[in-house]
Amino acid sequence: MNARNGSRPLDVICIGRAAVDLYGEQIGARLEDVTTFARYLGGSPANTAVGCSRLGLRAAMLTRVGDEQNGRFVLDTLQREGVDVSHVVRDPTRLTALAFLSIRSRTAFPLLFYRDRCADMALETGDVDPNYIGTAASVLISGTHLSHPTTYAACCKAIGAARAAGGRVILDIDFRPVLWGLAPLADGETRYVAASSVSKNLQTIISDCDLIVGTEEEFRIAADTSETRAAVATLREKTSATLVLKRGEAGCTIYTARQSAGGADSAPIDVPGFPIEVFNVLGAGDAFMAGFLSGWLRAAPLTECGRRANACGALVVSRHGCAPAIPTRLELDHYLQHGAATPRVREDAALNRLHRATTRRPAPPWIAALAFDHRAPLEQLATELNAPHARISEFKHLVARAAQRASQRADGLGATCGLILDDRYGADLLPELDETGWWIARPVEEPGSRPLRFEQGRNVQAMLREWPSRHVAKCLVAFDAADSPELRGQQIEALRDLASACEDSGRELLLEVIPPNLDDDSRDPDDVLLNAVKAIAAAGILPDWWKLPAPTRTPAWKRLESLIHESDPYCRGVLVLGLDAPIDELADQLAEAATHPTCRGFAVGRTIFGETARAWFVNKIDDASAIEAISQRYLRLIQRFAGVRLSVAPAPLMYASVTP
Numbered sequence: 001m002n003a004r005n006g007s008r009p010l011d012v013i014c015i016g017r018a019a020v021d022l023y024g025e026q027i028g029a030r031l032e033d034v035t036t037f038a039r040y041l042g043g044s045p046a047n048t049a050v051g052c053s054r055l056g057l058r059a060a061m062l063t064r065v066g067d068e069q070n071g072r073f074v075l076d077t078l079q080r081e082g083v084d085v086s087h088v089v090r091d092p093t094r095l096t097a098l099a100f101l102s103i104r105s106r107t108a109f110p111l112l113f114y115r116d117r118c119a120d121m122a123l124e125t126g127d128v129d130p131n132y133i134g135t136a137a138s139v140l141i142s143g144t145h146l147s148h149p150t151t152y153a154a155c156c157k158a159i160g161a162a163r164a165a166g167g168r169v170i171l172d173i174d175f176r177p178v179l180w181g182l183a184p185l186a187d188g189e190t191r192y193v194a195a196s197s198v199s200k201n202l203q204t205i206i207s208d209c210d211l212i213v214g215t216e217e218e219f220r221i222a223a224d225t226s227e228t229r230a231a232v233a234t235l236r237e238k239t240s241a242t243l244v245l246k247r248g249e250a251g252c253t254i255y256t257a258r259q260s261a262g263g264a265d266s267a268p269i270d271v272p273g274f275p276i277e278v279f280n281v282l283g284a285g286d287a288f289m290a291g292f293l294s295g296w297l298r299a300a301p302l303t304e305c306g307r308r309a310n311a312c313g314a315l316v317v318s319r320h321g322c323a324p325a326i327p328t329r330l331e332l333d334h335y336l337q338h339g340a341a342t343p344r345v346r347e348d349a350a351l352n353r354l355h356r357a358t359t360r361r362p363a364p365p366w367i368a369a370l371a372f373d374h375r376a377p378l379e380q381l382a383t384e385l386n387a388p389h390a391r392i393s394e395f396k397h398l399v400a401r402a403a404q405r406a407s408q409r410a411d412g413l414g415a416t417c418g419l420i421l422d423d424r425y426g427a428d429l430l431p432e433l434d435e436t437g438w439w440i441a442r443p444v445e446e447p448g449s450r451p452l453r454f455e456q457g458r459n460v461q462a463m464l465r466e467w468p469s470r471h472v473a474k475c476l477v478a479f480d481a482a483d484s485p486e487l488r489g490q491q492i493e494a495l496r497d498l499a500s501a502c503e504d505s506g507r508e509l510l511l512e513v514i515p516p517n518l519d520d521d522s523r524d525p526d527d528v529l530l531n532a533v534k535a536i537a538a539a540g541i542l543p544d545w546w547k548l549p550a551p552t553r554t555p556a557w558k559r560l561e562s563l564i565h566e567s568d569p570y571c572r573g574v575l576v577l578g579l580d581a582p583i584d585e586l587a588d589q590l591a592e593a594a595t596h597p598t599c600r601g602f603a604v605g606r607t608i609f610g611e612t613a614r615a616w617f618v619n620k621i622d623d624a625s626a627i628e629a630i631s632q633r634y635l636r637l638i639q640r641f642a643g644v645r646l647s648v649a650p651a652p653l654m655y656a657s658v659t660p
Contacts, residue, residue: 014140016145099112246313295308418441545600
């Protein structure tokens with residue numbers, strides 16, 4: 001059978017649990033003592049769907065979620081990961097399931113399920129469309145969904161539809177005794193309780209399976225025996241499927257599919273594991289399954305399937321979380337080729353950078369950002385004009401309205417409009433703008449500080465934890481590679497703190513670099529800028545975005561492009577800043593910048609609103625006039641950049657912007 005079944009749109013449809021995992025952030029604590037949690041996508045089939053998509057398969061999810069906030073979180077996460085959710089039902093009468101998890105030690109992982117009348121367990125036969133099942137090369141069934149008559153019937157219908165359409169059936173035994181009512185509600189950690197009723201249930205479908213994956217405990221429950229070797233023999237008698245026995249750090253053993261009734265079995269294939277330090281075993285099996293399928297559904301040799309599976313499991317057991325820890329295709333290939341620098345894989349800088357860079361939200365083709373995060377300049381202006389500082393917030397509301405007006409007029413130009421806004425004078429605007437989906441960056445630096453300081457002191461991480469996850473951290477640093485070693489070292493150390501905080505919080509970093517005193521400097525401004533970027537990158541500080549003055553000459557653009565690509569091929573690119581330049585001059589700079597793939601747009605402020613702010617603060621113009629003036633200038637820059645960008649022959653972007 002063709003691994004992809006011809007031109008079928010999907011490789012695999014995962015059926016079963018889709019939930020929210022709440023992972024304790026205090027490592028080593030009892031679940032009772034955990035005080036803060038990280039929220040992730042959860043549920044074994046949902047995790048596997050994400051893993052399959054990250055590894056290049058066309059994956060879908062068939063389940064139910066609550067028609068509420070957690071359900072929308074699950075849907076949004078799946079969609080962002082490239083998983084098809086067209087047949088995920090929003091259930092108005094049930095809530096999305098929850099699981100609370102704690103990393104107590106290398107061998108203890110307390111787990112508490114909240115699944116009483118949860119949405120995914122309401123899946124029914126009416127949710128299973130045979131035509132949709134027929135669009136996939138395979139369906140993956142989670143054993144948990146065989147535990148209830150209604151979900152069991154839905155799984156059986158999906159199996160029947162897949163077999164009728166020539167698709168393959170995969171069973172992840174996924175045995176959690178507590179979910180079958182075999183363990184106390186507080187005991188989600190237990191992995192095995194003998195129960196003949198469960199064994200009989202599982203055995204009703206295994207003859208229809210092409211691939212069965214499970215741990216030693218799961219093989220024993222499926223075969224209704226207490227010994228692993230006997231379990232394998234029993235399962236082989238009942239099914240011709242390929243059997244994959246997960247053996248933890250020892251790797252896996254693969255028992256190949258029987259080719260004909262009564263035929264001899266091939267020798268089992270032992271695939272060794274990878275030497276890593278275990279941090280968190282939860283979710284490793286889901287990653288293992290995704291890794292195996294990334295080979296198996298492409299007809300790769302079984303040894304290669306097992307190797308990919310073991311590597312995925314190894315990477316996940318070294319990290320926090322389940323779905324978010326699963327590697328991407330580029331990351332997996334890198335690990336298989338190069339391994340890790342340390343058994344504590346979560347401390348491998350190269351792998352961490354690759355994982356982070358290839359699991360970010362997709363980046364827009366280009367961004368037109370109106371930067372009005374100015375605090376000190378507007379305070380100085382208000383003081384100069386004898387205007388109360390309270391009016392700064394009022395003015396920022398006008399700028400936001402102007403930006404919205406311009407973005408509507410710019411529809412069709414290809415721009416993703418964005419804003420850079422502070423929470424000192426724009427705090428009440430941020431929720432509203434976030435709700436509408438704007439690209440948003442927020443400043444972290446203390447205005448005018450040199451060496452660099454942050455608004456909340458050195459604890460920048462605490463500040464970032466309070467922000468919505470998609471908000472970008474923007475930091476302006478006045479940096480010159482020719483500064484004294486002491487000053488340069490202080491700035492680099494602060495930037496390292498910031499980069500680490502962004503990495504820990506999964507947040508993108510927009511680093512704005514403005515060499516100081518350029519107007520009074522006899523040196524070439526392009527050289528000064530490039531040397532600053534080079535020094536920062538050489539120190540290992542690799543922002544997702546650079547916000548920079550536009551180089552003055554085309555060769556300097558080429559040098560900047562090479563510098564960024566060589567230091568970090570996964571950088572998003574450059575946003576050009578304005579430095580309060582006259583609008584005609586800046587428009588020309590943007591037209592030149594638009595010809596370079598490295599430039600991914602602009603982030604301009606005072607050129608757009610500076611003159612208007614001065615007039616508005618002294619009441620020379622009213623609110624409506626201010627909004628229109630700012631809107632027109634913003635729109636003009638968008639049109640100028642877009643006009644060149646759209647006329648230039650399309651060129652592939654140098655930098656990775658989506659999950660491979």
